[in-house]
Amino acid sequence: MAGPQAPNAAATILPVEALVAVDSPREFRLHPRDRLVAYTAEAAGTRQLFSLSLRGGYPAQLTASEKPVSDPQWSPDGRRIAYHRDDEVWVMEADGSRLTRVVAKPGGGRQARWSPDGRRLAFISRRRGWSQIWLIEAPVPRRGRPAADPKPQEPAVLTESGIDVEEYEWSPDGAAIAVMAQREPEPRETSQIAIVVVATGATRVVAGEHSVDVGARWLADGSLLFVSDADGWFQVVHLTADGRDRVVLTSGEREHGEPGGGVGYSPIPSPDGRRFVHVEVHDGLQDLLVGELPAGTAVKHRRGRPPKVPRTVSLAAAGQRINPWDGVWRSVGWLAGGAWIAAIGEGEARPQDLWLLPVPGVAPAGARARQVTDSLPVALRAALTPGRTSVVERVAFNARDGLRVEGTLWRPPAATGKRGGRRVPTILYIHGGPTGQTFRGFVPFKQRLVAEGFAVFDVDFRGSTGYGRAFRQANEGEWGHADVHDLVDAGRWAAGQPWSDGKLVVYGGSYGGYMVLCAVVEEPSLWRAGIDLFGDSEIAESYRHGDRPGRLDLHKMMGSPDDPSRAELYRRGSPVYRAERIEAPLLILHGRKDKRVVPLMTEKMVEALEIEGKRHEVHWYDDEGHGWERRENRRDAFERILAFLRTEVLDEPAK
Numbered sequence: 001m002a003g004p005q006a007p008n009a010a011a012t013i014l015p016v017e018a019l020v021a022v023d024s025p026r027e028f029r030l031h032p033r034d035r036l037v038a039y040t041a042e043a044a045g046t047r048q049l050f051s052l053s054l055r056g057g058y059p060a061q062l063t064a065s066e067k068p069v070s071d072p073q074w075s076p077d078g079r080r081i082a083y084h085r086d087d088e089v090w091v092m093e094a095d096g097s098r099l100t101r102v103v104a105k106p107g108g109g110r111q112a113r114w115s116p117d118g119r120r121l122a123f124i125s126r127r128r129g130w131s132q133i134w135l136i137e138a139p140v141p142r143r144g145r146p147a148a149d150p151k152p153q154e155p156a157v158l159t160e161s162g163i164d165v166e167e168y169e170w171s172p173d174g175a176a177i178a179v180m181a182q183r184e185p186e187p188r189e190t191s192q193i194a195i196v197v198v199a200t201g202a203t204r205v206v207a208g209e210h211s212v213d214v215g216a217r218w219l220a221d222g223s224l225l226f227v228s229d230a231d232g233w234f235q236v237v238h239l240t241a242d243g244r245d246r247v248v249l250t251s252g253e254r255e256h257g258e259p260g261g262g263v264g265y266s267p268i269p270s271p272d273g274r275r276f277v278h279v280e281v282h283d284g285l286q287d288l289l290v291g292e293l294p295a296g297t298a299v300k301h302r303r304g305r306p307p308k309v310p311r312t313v314s315l316a317a318a319g320q321r322i323n324p325w326d327g328v329w330r331s332v333g334w335l336a337g338g339a340w341i342a343a344i345g346e347g348e349a350r351p352q353d354l355w356l357l358p359v360p361g362v363a364p365a366g367a368r369a370r371q372v373t374d375s376l377p378v379a380l381r382a383a384l385t386p387g388r389t390s391v392v393e394r395v396a397f398n399a400r401d402g403l404r405v406e407g408t409l410w411r412p413p414a415a416t417g418k419r420g421g422r423r424v425p426t427i428l429y430i431h432g433g434p435t436g437q438t439f440r441g442f443v444p445f446k447q448r449l450v451a452e453g454f455a456v457f458d459v460d461f462r463g464s465t466g467y468g469r470a471f472r473q474a475n476e477g478e479w480g481h482a483d484v485h486d487l488v489d490a491g492r493w494a495a496g497q498p499w500s501d502g503k504l505v506v507y508g509g510s511y512g513g514y515m516v517l518c519a520v521v522e523e524p525s526l527w528r529a530g531i532d533l534f535g536d537s538e539i540a541e542s543y544r545h546g547d548r549p550g551r552l553d554l555h556k557m558m559g560s561p562d563d564p565s566r567a568e569l570y571r572r573g574s575p576v577y578r579a580e581r582i583e584a585p586l587l588i589l590h591g592r593k594d595k596r597v598v599p600l601m602t603e604k605m606v607e608a609l610e611i612e613g614k615r616h617e618v619h620w621y622d623d624e625g626h627g628w629e630r631r632e633n634r635r636d637a638f639e640r641i642l643a644f645l646r647t648e649v650l651d652e653p654a655k
Contacts, residue, residue, distance in 0.1 A: 014380065016635055027039055035054065037051065038051050039072070039373075044064070045630070046065065048069060049081070051094070068629070071110070073112055080093060081093075084110055084112065088105055089103035102136060106127070109125045111168070113169070114170075116170055121137075122170070125155075132157050133168055133177065133196075135155060136154075136155035159201070164552070165180070169217060171218050172219075172220050189556060190208055190211060192205050193213050194206065207226060213230075218269075219241075225276055232469045233252070235249070235257075236249040236291075246310040254282055265279055274295075275290055275293060288321065290319055290320050322359065323345060324368075325345075337362075338359065339367075340359065349447075353372070353374060353376075407460055409455065412450050422453075423500060424455050426504055427505040431511070434461075437460050437467075462486055475557060480518040481569075484518040505527065505649055516535060517536075520584050524583040529648040532588045534597050534626060535597060537608075539574050540561035544561070550597070579614065582614050588618045590602040593625040619636075
């Protein structure tokens with residue numbers, strides 16, 4: 001157990017309005033010549049596109065859309081920006097002028113990416129029922145007065161049907177695309193990387209036949225960097241351009257990536273190909289490390305054709321941490337000279353912001369990290385000063401089967417467990433996923449809960465990422481069973497601590513909301529209250545009604561509910577069938593537009609609660625999907641949760 005990280009002090013009450021006012025910029029994208037960064041941020045009630053000079057100053061708002069925009073992408077010449085709005089692809093000039101809709105609905109598109117020559121855009125669309133890569137000619141930049149847009153061209157499909165593309169990246173010469181997808185006929189714990197030739201569509205799988213290989217990024221010589229869990233932990237791998245050698249560049253029992261890959265979690269090579277930046281996960285934190293790409297890494301082979309299976313070579317060497325303080329760090333990209341890395345950093349008292357981090361040995365001597373954006377409101381700076389909020393510590397316990405389970409504990413400064421100290425109730429804060437984890441990032445509502453007099457316990461139950469493949473797969477076939485036993489064991493551990501008054505609340509969203517319902521039926525007398533945010537209640541029905549990504553994730557771990565050998569596991573993991581066991585009052589919040597966990601899941605649970613006469617409150621947000629995007633809905637949800645906890649746990653009279 002790690003020691004506490006804050007002295008005794010009076011906790012500060014953070015107003016709900018101040019909590020919802022914190023809106024960090026997202027989706028940072030560097031200009032090709034390092035002059036600007038594009039990003040999205042909230043403005044006028046929705047997310048808009050902005051640009052900002054890396055030297056500082058005021059941002060320029062580029063869109064004024066009624067609907068949220070996302071995923072900005074600079075063209076290679078830096079003169080245009082592609083982005084998404086309402087599942088459509090749009091392109092604008094870099095100054096915000098001449099807006100062109102490139103991909104419209106029906107069909108739509110996402111993950112638009114420019115070809116290296118800027119003449120084409122690739123995007124992912126389900127217009128044929130599968131997430132396939134499509135190609136379309138990009139609009140040509142024009143000078144002077146805008147002319148009428150020509151009739152949109154029809155896109156051409158590149159990848160085959162029957163496979164859902166998750167992520168992709170153009171090769172430097174534009175001749176090929178690295179495609180990340182689950183290509184096996186039956187979903188399981190593998191993920192493949194394939195090279196697709198743009199001119200012909202010819203496809204060759206190069207990684208991931210027996211492991212989860214994701215996050216592929218090209219080097220200039222045609223080789224690839226990616227992360228793979230082939231040795232049980234996500235390590236950075238370099239696949240040489242000839243396909244002969246698979247060189248493992250990191251080592252140890254720490255994750256250097258995560259199953260989804262994606263921006264911020266994939267290794268990125270430096271412009272000169274000599275270094276790479278990658279993440280390292282530990283203790284609920286994520287560091288950024290820079291390592292060397294050794295010259296001459298290829299292993300000598302006999303003359304002849306390359307082997308069908310690349311030879312694996314380990315050249316792991318310790319990387320150097322570049323983040324200036326402990327937190328959750330993700331890389332955005334290298335600046336052109338290779339001396340600086342743009343990165344997103346956040347911590348328990350710091351919202352996510354863009355930083356420029358010097359690369360040791362390359363940046364000028366004495367160069368220091370520089371913060372580019374600052375999204376922490378002045379009103380919260382003093383309130384979030386270390387020592388005035390909570391005591392934070394890493395803890396671990398052994399589950400009933402001996403598996404070690406870790407988490408992060410937040411306590412009021414006065415709840416020390418010593419004589420004269422205060423005893424407090426505990427909220428188990430359950431993450432979604434389930435293949436996710438609770439990082440020690442910026443969640444100010446936790447600070448508000450601590451200030452209200454609760455301890456908050458983030459539990460990374462089995463199935464969580466960050467602890468190796470064996471821990472992640474320990475939840476296979478066990479949804480709503482072994483993972484819930486971890487929560488019950490975590491609750492009993494917390495209730496037995498000297499700072500605890502024995503009262504327990506279980507709280508979570510998405511998979512975490514599902515876990516809430518499972519926990520209150522598994523061990524009814526243990527919980528004082530439960531808070532379920534858009535969680536499942538009948539996972540076989542969720543499989544049949546939810547979106548395809550959620551269905552694939554469920555299939556990987558539980559198989560098909562139509563398989564007779566799996567039917568009982570699905571029923572065992574569906575809390576709606578055991579509603580009569582519930583003793584704790586429940587608060588349930590859900591969005592009517594949710595496609596991942598459809599509203600039917602809450603409707604079925606509420607029906608069961610009403611039939612059994614169980615105490616519950618339910619509230620719907622008509623304009624929300626899987627989570628809360630609108631500020632007014634976040635405010636309302638926070639206020640409902642606080643009122644529920646005060647009444648049901650702190651025994652305060654209802655207002």
